[in-house]
Amino acid sequence: MSFTKSIVRSTLAAGALVALSMPAFAQDAFDSTAATGNQTNNTGNFTGAQSQQGGYASAPMLQGATNGTIGPQGGDATVIQGVNTAGTVRVNNLANLEALLNIIANGMEILGIAWGGPTMIMGFMHMAAGTQDAMKRVLWGAAGVTGGLATPGCINWLVASARDANLFS
Numbered sequence: 001m002s003f004t005k006s007i008v009r010s011t012l013a014a015g016a017l018v019a020l021s022m023p024a025f026a027q028d029a030f031d032s033t034a035a036t037g038n039q040t041n042n043t044g045n046f047t048g049a050q051s052q053q054g055g056y057a058s059a060p061m062l063q064g065a066t067n068g069t070i071g072p073q074g075g076d077a078t079v080i081q082g083v084n085t086a087g088t089v090r091v092n093n094l095a096n097l098e099a100l101l102n103i104i105a106n107g108m109e110i111l112g113i114a115w116g117g118p119t120m121i122m123g124f125m126h127m128a129a130g131t132q133d134a135m136k137r138v139l140w141g142a143a144g145v146t147g148g149l150a151t152p153g154c155i156n157w158l159v160a161s162a163r164d165a166n167l168f169s
Helices: 002-020 032-036 093-129 134-164
Strands: none
Touching: 093 134
16 A cells, blocks of 8 residues: 555655656746737747847847857966857966865775774774784774874865965966
């Protein structure tokens, strides 16, 4: 019985999602056909979502690419092919480097905790058994966990210091 209810609920949810994602085809208030409902006055090819602006005939037409620049030009600018501006766009290479360093730092944190935690636990187990080098394992495990936890903060501190010192501009 609950399986049938879950199927019905998921079907209703999917139907509601489709219904809510449909376009409204709203018409403009200045459309000459909106008040009369007469669609024969429109000249040109219009879809249901487009409206004819009667009062604003002198408005400029939109174009595909605009001549725009972001940031400085010249030797400091990087040209990117395929961007929808006809000018130059500056790339923030520090953000790309920072993202890569964050991925590396998070990986080091996971590896430090994943290696140091079990090493420290094994050291405590050997300490209970009375083995000689048990304290060494505990210290190595604590160093691994501490190093893993400290790596993202240290890398973020270095990147912030380099950004503040304008080393990447």
